Amino acid sequence: MILDTIARPPSLVEKVCQSLAAIARRDRADEENWLPTERELAAQLGVSRSVVREATKRLEQQGLLEIRQGLGTRTVNHLHKPLTGALELLVPEETERLRQLIEVRLMVEPENARLAAERATAKQITTLRAVHEKLALADSFEDSVMADMEFHRTLAVLSGNQIAGLLMQSLSELLQVSLKHGYKRVTPATAIKQHAAVVKAIEQRDSAAAARAMHRHLVTACNDLELN
Known part of the structure; x- marks a missing residue:
């Protein structure tokens, strides 16, 4: 008997990545916009700050966000990096x-x-x-x-x-x-x-x-x- 694979639901980090990536794609027309603070994003998305932190790190690695210590996080268009x-x-x-x-x-x-x-x-x-x-x-x-x-x-x-x-x-x-x-x-x-x-x-x-x-x-x- 062969069973169908059960799709794994996306994690909270993946869901936050999707939300932030949508913002980055919208802003990528040569405009670099600053995101709300980590605390504000966590409150708006209803997740912990650690989830937001992990999501932004992933998107930075993908070239969609840039995290600048002391300044915040902004959308960028560095997909080639x-x-x-x-x-x-x-x-x-x-x-x-x-x-x-x-x-x-x-x-x-x-x-x-x-x-x-x-x-x-x-x-x-x-x-x-x-x-x-x-x-x-x-x-x-x-x-x-x-x-x-x-x-x-x-x-x-x-x-x-x-x-x-x-x-x-x-x-x-x-x-x-x-x-x-x-x-x-x-x-x-x-x-x-x-x-x-x-x-x-x-x-x-x-x-x-x-x-x-x-x-x-x-x-x-x-x-x-x-x-x-």
């Missing part, structure tokens, strides 16, 4: 990390572009166009890197797949390193042209063309890094 630390331990050699990053991007980003062409709203496509124009107008090395990174993260969001968006956010630091290496060798001109091709395909709702354009762009990025 845990993955970045793990990658540096698992793949200590930077060149190999960048090579593996390109492999992952080739698996994921053409599909992000394809889905964006199918799912993105007109407003979202306008946002993507504006982000693309930031790279075209960038007048410094740092601005080019940040605009390029924003383009790829925005595209992931436009795919409509929240896990894809989170993945690109989590890879932010490594992506930034990759872009810096690339822009030390080449100008942004090619990236601007290839990003424009992706945007155009998405605007035309041509999912296959969007995927091809993104794949072509990533192959170029790999060549620029001289990782082949």
Whole structure:
């Protein structure tokens, strides 16, 4: 006789984590807000201060909260931190990390572009166009890197797949390193042209063309890094 597994109800700590994570997700649009004190949170949620303390520590490890001694706890958008630390331990050699990053991007980003062409709203496509124009107008090395990174993260969001968006956010630091290496060798001109091709395909709702354009762009990025 085979019995169904009985689902374990979430613990108080897990429930508090869920409540606080919902606040952090709501605030993550580049706004960092301070939470009530530990005592106030415990009173509002009807739990002990030790439960609140454990929950905030867990969310800090996940990159959703930052605990600052003497000041309090605030929401942050550091979701990339845990993955970045793990990658540096698992793949200590930077060149190999960048090579593996390109492999992952080739698996994921053409599909992000394809889905964006199918799912993105007109407003979202306008946002993507504006982000693309930031790279075209960038007048410094740092601005080019940040605009390029924003383009790829925005595209992931436009795919409509929240896990894809989170993945690109989590890879932010490594992506930034990759872009810096690339822009030390080449100008942004090619990236601007290839990003424009992706945007155009998405605007035309041509999912296959969007995927091809993104794949072509990533192959170029790999060549620029001289990782082949």
